Amino acid sequence: xxxxxxxxxxxxxxxxxxxxxxSHNNIATNDYITWYQQFPSxxxxxxxxxxxxxxxxxxxxxxxxxxxxxxxxxLPRVSLSDTAVYYCLVGRRAAxxxxxxxxxxRVLVKP
Amino acid sequence: DAGVIQSPRHEVTEMGQEVTLxxxxxxxxxxLFWYRQTMMRGLELLIYFNNNVPIDDSxxxxxxxxxxxPNASFSTLKIQPSEPRDSAVYFCASRFQGANxxxxxxxxxxxxxx
Numbered sequence: 387x388x389x390x391x392x393x394x395x396x397x398x399x400x401x402x403x404x405x406x407x408x409s410h411n412n413i414a415t416n417d418y419i420t421w422y423q424q425f426p427s428x429x430x431x432x433x434x435x436x437x438x439x440x441x442x443x444x445x446x447x448x449x450x451x452x453x454x455x456x457x458x459x460x461l462p463r464v465s466l467s468d469t470a471v472y473y474c475l476v477g478r479r480a481a482x483x484x485x486x487x488x489x490x491x492r493v494l495v496k497p
Numbered sequence: 498d499a500g501v502i503q504s505p506r507h508e509v510t511e512m513g514q515e516v517t518l519x520x521x522x523x524x525x526x527x528x529l530f531w532y533r534q535t536m537m538r539g540l541e542l543l544i545y546f547n548n549n550v551p552i553d554d555s556x557x558x559x560x561x562x563x564x565x566x567p568n569a570s571f572s573t574l575k576i577q578p579s580e581p582r583d584s585a586v587y588f589c590a591s592r593f594q595g596a597n598x599x600x601x602x603x604x605x606x607x608x609x610x611x
Binding site for chain 2: 489
């Protein structure tokens with residue numbers, strides 16, 4: 387499994403854009419990049435998944451450069467409710483393949 | 498869809514007692530995962546099932562832990578006997594083969610062993 391490295395914590399303010407970069411130098415050809423969000427006292431929640439270039443949904447955007455050795459999760463115009471831990475995971479998308487969570491990035495959005 | 502349902506939501510038990518955690522995956526999902534989360538160790542995968550069959554239990558801490566999935570709609574994680582160091586939040590997650598989205602987690606069971 388490819389190892390990921392991401393910042394331990396980040397602070398931001400309401401209305402700002404938050405960008406969290408994850409390094410995964412050993413990503414394999416078949417690996418996808420997936421981000422999860424976890425609020426206190428809740429289970430992780432799937433945010434976005436991508437393989438290359440850019441993926442966007444109603445929650446976030448995921449930017450993946452051509453070499454795929456890193457990825458950036460972008461949260462536009464954050465609010466206080468976006469305060470959470472964000473996990474970057476790398477692995478095959480095949481059914482049943484286990485995902486290993488790292489330490490995540492604790493994002494604190496301030497008023 | 499009610500999502501992944503876990504019970505109980507909270508459990509407080511005395512050391513040495515048996516504890517059973519329950520999980521109902523999303524209907525149609527054929528992979529089920531048990532995770533444990535603590536401040537010190539983060540989220541750890543304990544065991545996962547595909548089509549009700551245990552595939553990888555290498556994360557199970559020791560023989561005191563056991564998990565079963567008797568059918569596609571129910572799984573249990575049992576700890577016998579429980580110890581204070583087992584105190585954690587235990588999450589169950591399920592996934593559908595071929596889906597392009599990730600796992601769906603339950604709300605977790607917060608276990609406290611005193």
